[in-house]
Amino acid sequence: MQKLKIGIIGVGRIGKIHAYNALHSNKFELRAISDVSNDQLDHSSLRESVPIITNQPEKILTDSEIDAIFICSSTDTHVDYIKKAASEGKHVFCEKPISLHIHDTYEVLDIVKKANIKFQVGFNRRYDKHFKKVYESVRKGVVGNPHIIKITSRDPKPPSEQYIKQSGGMFMDMTIHDFDLIRYLSGREVEEVSVKTANLISPIFHKNKDVDTAVITLIFDDGSLGVIDNSRQAVYGYDQRIEVFGEKGLIKVENEKETNLEVSTKDSVVVAQPSYFFLDRYYDAYQSEIDAFADSILLNKSTLTQLDDGLKAEILALTAKKSAQEERSVKVNEVCADYGLPYF
Amino acid sequence: MQKLKIGIIGVGRIGKIHAYNALHSNKFELRAISDVSNDQLDHSSLRESVPIITNQPEKILTDSEIDAIFICSSTDTHVDYIKKAASEGKHVFCEKPISLHIHDTYEVLDIVKKANIKFQVGFNRRYDKHFKKVYESVRKGVVGNPHIIKITSRDPKPPSEQYIKQSGGMFMDMTIHDFDLIRYLSGREVEEVSVKTANLISPIFHKNKDVDTAVITLIFDDGSLGVIDNSRQAVYGYDQRIEVFGEKGLIKVENEKETNLEVSTKDSVVVAQPSYFFLDRYYDAYQSEIDAFADSILLNKSTLTQLDDGLKAEILALTAKKSAQEERSVKVNEVCADYGLPYF
Amino acid sequence: MQKLKIGIIGVGRIGKIHAYNALHSNKFELRAISDVSNDQLDHSSLRESVPIITNQPEKILTDSEIDAIFICSSTDTHVDYIKKAASEGKHVFCEKPISLHIHDTYEVLDIVKKANIKFQVGFNRRYDKHFKKVYESVRKGVVGNPHIIKITSRDPKPPSEQYIKQSGGMFMDMTIHDFDLIRYLSGREVEEVSVKTANLISPIFHKNKDVDTAVITLIFDDGSLGVIDNSRQAVYGYDQRIEVFGEKGLIKVENEKETNLEVSTKDSVVVAQPSYFFLDRYYDAYQSEIDAFADSILLNKSTLTQLDDGLKAEILALTAKKSAQEERSVKVNEVCADYGLPYF
Amino acid sequence: MQKLKIGIIGVGRIGKIHAYNALHSNKFELRAISDVSNDQLDHSSLRESVPIITNQPEKILTDSEIDAIFICSSTDTHVDYIKKAASEGKHVFCEKPISLHIHDTYEVLDIVKKANIKFQVGFNRRYDKHFKKVYESVRKGVVGNPHIIKITSRDPKPPSEQYIKQSGGMFMDMTIHDFDLIRYLSGREVEEVSVKTANLISPIFHKNKDVDTAVITLIFDDGSLGVIDNSRQAVYGYDQRIEVFGEKGLIKVENEKETNLEVSTKDSVVVAQPSYFFLDRYYDAYQSEIDAFADSILLNKSTLTQLDDGLKAEILALTAKKSAQEERSVKVNEVCADYGLPYF
The missing domain is CATH 3.40.50.720 (NAD(P)-binding Rossmann-like Domain)
Incomplete structure (x- = not known):
């Protein structure tokens, strides 16, 4: 081979x-x-x-x-x-x-x-087996047209200050994955972004003009809604859950747990914690994404996460940033106009 | 007795x-x-x-x-x-x-x-054993200060058009319960409400100037965030879930299921559906709330859900309505000023 | 009425x-x-x-x-x-x-x-909504013919010595419920009982010629198998689970938990414990069983748990006792013969 | 390296x-x-x-x-x-x-x-992350002394007749894994084995003097109990669950599911099925076991599953076979005596 x-x-x-x-x-x-x-x-x-x-x-x-x-x-x-x-x-x-x-x-x-x-951008989550299955189920119409898509996406601990400085801010660094995933799952483009933010975890975010907590509401081009919530610090581990709620039902993906153990004692019933962070949680997805990249070249197929997807997620991150700064809902095409980009 | x-x-x-x-x-x-x-x-x-x-x-x-x-x-x-x-x-x-x-x-x-x-308003959810336990856990500091409180609240099927006409709109009729619950669980007052709505289920809502789908983002008086999502039609049953995410962890309450059965066959693994609607889901809570009302009088205690709570939830519903109509975030005290009410 | x-x-x-x-x-x-x-x-x-x-x-x-x-x-x-x-x-x-x-x-x-x-014996578990649903599913053929039925049945704490003395032994006092339930769910009669016992919890059982731990294997009249495990002390609460495994699948009922809370913190993910004991676990079943009794008389219907069921469960308890004492498998009709009873 | x-x-x-x-x-x-x-x-x-x-x-x-x-x-x-x-x-x-x-x-x-x-026998299950965690928890005393250990172990479909002929019978071929696992988890030797069998799945087992369904009860050398149930056909997938019940609580491991999806629609709530068979279920364990083998040699450490463990599991399989054939409980040292082996 x-x-x-x-x-x-x-x-x-x-x-x-x-x-x-x-x-x-x-x-x-x-x-x-x-x-x-x-x-x-x-x-x-x-x-x-x-x-x-x-x-x-x-x-x-x-x-x-x-x-x-x-x-x-x-x-x-x-x-x-x-x-x-x-x-x-x-x-x-x-x-x-x-x-x-x-x-x-x-x-x-x-x-x-x-x-x-061939160009592939490292949106590893699309290659996760759980999320892929959600995608396939949505496409097959299992829940009909999506009405509300929810992503919970929280890191277990904040990055270093050095990292924050270079990160482009939480939306560009962290939410960008959620923006890509929600585009992928919905099969829709986002038209409007509305952000509420908070600084509740560490002063280093504020100091660097960044935020550590956010709720981001999206309006898709068919009028359906999306909501992402982010935190830079979920002390219990990497929180990565999604829900697609639609006219015919709900698809829900809970966190992967480290093991399937349930330990019941006099005082409590304890189950395992979520995978600690992305290396563990997306271990298989990282393998799958480069595997898919090799296939795209060796078998001359198109890649799943193209440059265009990278661009669109960045535009959404900019729209979120503008919404946070101006404390209002912002249309995606406003941002495109700001930068002289064609409306996507 | x-x-x-x-x-x-x-x-x-x-x-x-x-x-x-x-x-x-x-x-x-x-x-x-x-x-x-x-x-x-x-x-x-x-x-x-x-x-x-x-x-x-x-x-x-x-x-x-x-x-x-x-x-x-x-x-x-x-x-x-x-x-x-x-x-x-x-x-x-x-x-x-x-x-x-x-x-x-x-x-x-x-x-x-x-x-x-004595005056008690019928916010039955505060008397639900699961939510009561969440309240107690939050008060005990199990998850520290809340950062993001999320409520998923969806009815299994839309009400009749006649009901919709008299309901005061989805925020006053349905979200009012969520507004009360989120005030209760957070122990905070809401300062700002931001609403995104959609009409995705039935034309009768639009016809009556009402909506059937919404994501409502809240800013509490300590800067922490809340998010409620509502739908008038979750075909799988009454969807009533809450999450309190805070500095020290996460408290999550899943739906009550009709039974604990799990049936595995060649084709699928099926678990029970959520309780179908409020009569089933809050059966015990309805008993507890009138029990508490009797106690408040017979034992001369204050009620848990007072007229003041009713008023505040109504003000939040009005704020949500204004946010939806004007397509912007609205401060609660704007609405108080509109109506000449003291800021609460 | x-x-x-x-x-x-x-x-x-x-x-x-x-x-x-x-x-x-x-x-x-x-x-x-x-x-x-x-x-x-x-x-x-x-x-x-x-x-x-x-x-x-x-x-x-x-x-x-x-x-x-x-x-x-x-x-x-x-x-x-x-x-x-x-x-x-x-x-x-x-x-x-x-x-x-x-x-x-x-x-x-x-x-x-x-x-x-009309005569009704107090086998409350048949009136539990979860177990009733298992019964209905088995009857409908959801899992085809049962191959192995498993009951886990453990009390949270041992009874008093005074109680033990009058109880007739663990099989007559505690397993009798499981014997009835397994007959009910299987729709079969038991032909052979094989018991392994242990005294691991408290010397008061041995002192009173009783046991506190047992695994009971049953052969039904169609050759299929049953297994019950009992303990007088499950420190985490009342453990009441059943599984019907058959040619077409598996029906499983987990314990009822006190609430649906899941609390995730830095150190652990904790879920609620099972209902502590029978008063809580079978609260609804106790209501249903007397309700059914009233109906059997007022509407002239037959009762679900008849004297015959009481008799058969007692014979199974005696068979278990003999198996434990003689350390061998015992046919139910051996015990019937011992007591001059017709084979059931 | x-x-x-x-x-x-x-x-x-x-x-x-x-x-x-x-x-x-x-x-x-x-x-x-x-x-x-x-x-x-x-x-x-x-x-x-x-x-x-x-x-x-x-x-x-x-x-x-x-x-x-x-x-x-x-x-x-x-x-x-x-x-x-x-x-x-x-x-x-x-x-x-x-x-x-x-x-x-x-x-x-x-x-x-x-x-x-160095000699290592291919008991892959000891290298499974879930079971390893159970082992560690038992050793740490999380549930105190085990009282009853339960293993559910069922294949998704029967092997070919050719395979059955050479397999040595279900106990030597399939239960042998469970015998090893239960010795590992309990930290005890088995003293007595009692087997109830059935032929409920396919006539090819009976034709080859084999069985397809069994409940195996064990008495450990400290008087505590074990119970294994086997089936050659669990149509819903590979059923591999264990429970260690002890004086201080219960450790339970459920099946691994293919994904974490839960799909709720009007008619049902469906979750993913268990991994279909050993290649999927023990994929990681197969990697871990050869990794451990390499380490045992390269780092001169003893192997976890030694020839001695292979021998003991085989003796337990023979004891089970004898129990099934003679329809009685059989002491392990009877079998050792039969074969002139030292009591283990």
């Missing part, structure tokens, strides 16, 4: 996941990795398994043996690497968000299209 | 529940019932158990043997009966809403206070 | 339940109660609600105003009261077991039949 | 699992596989990934490059291969049962000990 030869740029937390998954998959040959500093790799077993280790991403981008690039470096570097990869005719898997400047994201959309390469 | 002698005005659906519960409780002596037409009672076993059956409510309101009045007639009659009962020194249990005109509700607040009678 | 006039003999724990339920039901007129000592009633509200209170059961048994007798006194008195009631033409509701001497039970079977009275 | 060089003899269903898992693990180098016919491999991707493919197991057993042998061939070949591997100083991973003749199993116990090799 043919293998996809890949290089990975950036092996922080998420880059490492892809690297290990690629090493353990027989669809990939992981030829090279690069990182700005090599510190991340010092004690890593990647050292022995990957032929080329470098701190010069260009070496990977221009390596003629390499078919596809995984871009997992800091967000501000994404666009340059995408452009370079496209010019070399290499396929691209890029972590979200594509950029922090919507014009840049819009610009690469055109470049990627012209280069005729 | 002393019994509370009561009369019930209005024996429609809800009046009948109270009548039967009173008959089966040893805290009550049900002395009289009245109804505009006697049709409701024709085939009812109440005929044989209740000494006085009349179509003249005044007879009940002036009966010197009666200690307390249950007002379960149509909303537009409430205020007159309350005033009369108060003038006779009789305690009052009144169904929600107290009135459809906030001034009237405000007016009786004063009258009731001066008459020094 | 006609009411059934009843007298209750014995108002200990279970007699009191029936008394209160009768008082709160409009199908009954509770005319008299008797108890050997009146201590039980001293602080009871029954004093004010029941016209006749006596320590002479004969007064009740011969009261011409009374239609039916509830026999809730100690087991050794049951047979005499049944005979007397039958001779007076009064219907009988009798708590389990009917007697501790199988010949006596067998004798009254004949007497009751000849007297042409 | 050092890798363990292995060869796999037999690549039927279970051999293939180990082969793929070894290929995807960085603890193994899969150097060779053998199979009596090469048919199994014809369309397998193993062809391209494994250097040596042969139909002569001896080549693998004598290959000096190979450190350890996986024996996954038919049971009647196990003993010869173990002996050969031991004589070559190679470590052994052997599927269950080790043999169908207890003397043979007993014989290799000695040989393996003298050869000073």
Whole structure:
């Protein structure tokens, strides 16, 4: 069987996941990795398994043996690497968000299209088996037209202040996943976003002009509603639940629990906690997403999470930000107009 | 043991529940019932158990043997009966809403206070054992300060058009329960209400200038958030769930199911559906609420759901209505100012 | 509506339940109660609600105003009261077991039949809504022919030594309910009983030649299997679960929990405990069983738990006892032969 | 990092699992596989990934490059291969049962000990994360001394008649896993086995002197009890549940479900089915068990499922068989005496 030869740029937390998954998959040959500093790799077993280790991403981008690039470096570097990869005719898997400047994201959309390469954005949740099943059920009409889609999405603990500074804010960093997922599940585009926020967890968010708690209400293009609630700190673990309520019923997905144990004693009945964080919760989804990426190239299929999806989720994040700042509901096409983007 | 002698005005659906519960409780002596037409009672076993059956409510309101009045007639009659009962020194249990005109509700607040009678509004959900337990857990600090309180509240099927016409609209008729419950659970007052609505179920709502679907976001006076979602038609049954998410964790209450059966066959694993509607779901709560009312009088305790709670829930319903009409977030004190009410 | 006039003999724990339920039901007129000592009633509200209170059961048994007798006194008195009631033409509701001497039970079977009275034995579990639903599902063929029926039945705490002495042993006192329930659910008769016992909880059981822990395997008359496990002490609460596994699937009933709360914190996810004991767990079933008794008389229907069912459950208890004592599997007809009873 | 060089003899269903898992693990180098016919491999991707493919197991057993042998061939070949591997100083991973003749199993116990090799028997369930957690909780005393341990263990569909013929019977083929698991969880040895069987599923079992349904009761050496129920056909999927009930409470493990979806419609509330069969249910456990095997050798630790555990589970299977045949409870030491084995 043919293998996809890949290089990975950036092996922080998420880059490492892809690297290990690629090493353990027989669809990939992981030829090279690069990182700005090599510190991340010092004690890593990647050292022995990957032929080329470098701190010069260009070496990977221009390596003629390499078919596809995984871009997992800091967000501000994404666009340059995408452009370079496209010019070399290499396929691209890029972590979200594509950029922090919507014009840049819009610009690469055109470049990627012209280069005729495959592009996949790292919206891992679409590849989760539970959510995929929800998607299929909705498409099959199990609950008819959706009326209200609800996503509960809460991290177990806040990121570092350094991370917050570079994150683009909670909507661009965290809610962006929920925006993509709700578009995917609804099969609809969002027309209006209304946000209520709070700073209840840590002063570092306020200090960095960010929020830590939010309820985001959406109006879809068929008039149906969506609601996402986010928190940067759910002390009991990673809270990732969805509900699609429609004319014919309700589809509900509860959290995955670490085990199926139920322990009953004199004082209490205790069940297991949710998976602690994304590495555990989406362990299988991370494997599936790169597997799908390999298939899209090897079998010449379209990817499930395209650049266009990345762009639209970013526009929703901007709309949410504007709604929070101006304390009012904001139409998505207002934001498109602000940035001179075509209405999507 | 002393019994509370009561009369019930209005024996429609809800009046009948109270009548039967009173008959089966040893805290009550049900002395009289009245109804505009006697049709409701024709085939009812109440005929044989209740000494006085009349179509003249005044007879009940002036009966010197009666200690307390249950007002379960149509909303537009409430205020007159309350005033009369108060003038006779009789305690009052009144169904929600107290009135459809906030001034009237405000007016009786004063009258009731001066008459020094007990007054209980029929917010039955506070008496549900699950929700009571949530309340206690929140008060004990089990999850610390609440950050986001979520209520899912959906009826199994829409009411009749006739009912819709008189209902005061979905917020005043249905969400009013959720407004009261969220005030109760949070221990906070709401400062701002933001509503997104939809008409997705039946044209009769739109025809009557009402909505059938809504997501309502609340900001409490400590900056924390609440979100209620309503639908007039959850085909799978009465959907009544709550979540209190706070700094130290999450309290979640799922629906009560009709039975605990799980049936696994070749094709599916089926569990029981939620209780179909309020008569089943809140069966125990209806008993508890009148029991508490009897205790408040016999043991001279304050009631849990006072006229003040009725007023505040009505103001929130009006705020929601304004938010829906003006398509913007509305501060509660704006509405108070509109009506010349003191800020609550 | 006609009411059934009843007298209750014995108002200990279970007699009191029936008394209160009768008082709160409009199908009954509770005319008299008797108890050997009146201590039980001293602080009871029954004093004010029941016209006749006596320590002479004969007064009740011969009261011409009374239609039916509830026999809730100690087991050794049951047979005499049944005979007397039958001779007076009064219907009988009798708590389990009917007697501790199988010949006596067998004798009254004949007497009751000849007297042409209604007789109901207090196997309350058949009236539980969950178990009733299992029964209906099995009868409808939802899981086809049962292959293995499992009952988990554990008390939260051991009874007093005094109780143990008079109980007839764990099989006659506690498992008797499970024997009845498994006959009911299977729709089959048991042919063989095999018991493994243990004394793991308290020396008082061994001291009184009783056991506190058992696994009881049954072979039904179609070759299918049953298994019951009992313990006198499940510290987490009353454990009452059943499973019917058959050719087409599995029906499972979990414990009822006190509430539907789930509380997630940093350290654990806690759900509610099972109902603590039979008064809570079977609260509704106790109401239903006397309701059904009233109906059987007022509407001349047969009772669901007849004297014959009482007899058969007692024979199974004796078979279990013999299996435990002789440490071998015992056929039910061996025990019938031992006692000169017709094979059932 | 050092890798363990292995060869796999037999690549039927279970051999293939180990082969793929070894290929995807960085603890193994899969150097060779053998199979009596090469048919199994014809369309397998193993062809391209494994250097040596042969139909002569001896080549693998004598290959000096190979450190350890996986024996996954038919049971009647196990003993010869173990002996050969031991004589070559190679470590052994052997599927269950080790043999169908207890003397043979007993014989290799000695040989393996003298050869000073690592030996692991394929009791995969001990490596399941849920069951491991139960084990740890029991050891920590969470429920105190176990009183009753229950295992529900049912296959989704019967094996082929050819498989049944060679299986050694249900107890040796299927219950053997439960016997091992119950020894593991209890930390106790079994003293007595009592079996009730039935043939309810397919005539092919009876035709081959086998059974398809059983309830097996165990008495442990501290007097506590165990009960296993088996069926060859649970049409709803692989039913693998355990309960440890003890003096301080209950630990319960429900089935893993395929997804966390709950779909509520007008007619039903449907949740996902259990994982269909062992490949899905124990997918992770199969990875963990070979991982642990590699660690035992590379880090010189003892294996968790030793030859001794294989022997004891086989003795329990024989005891169960004798109990079924002689229709009585059988002491384990009776069987040991029958075969001239030391009491274990």
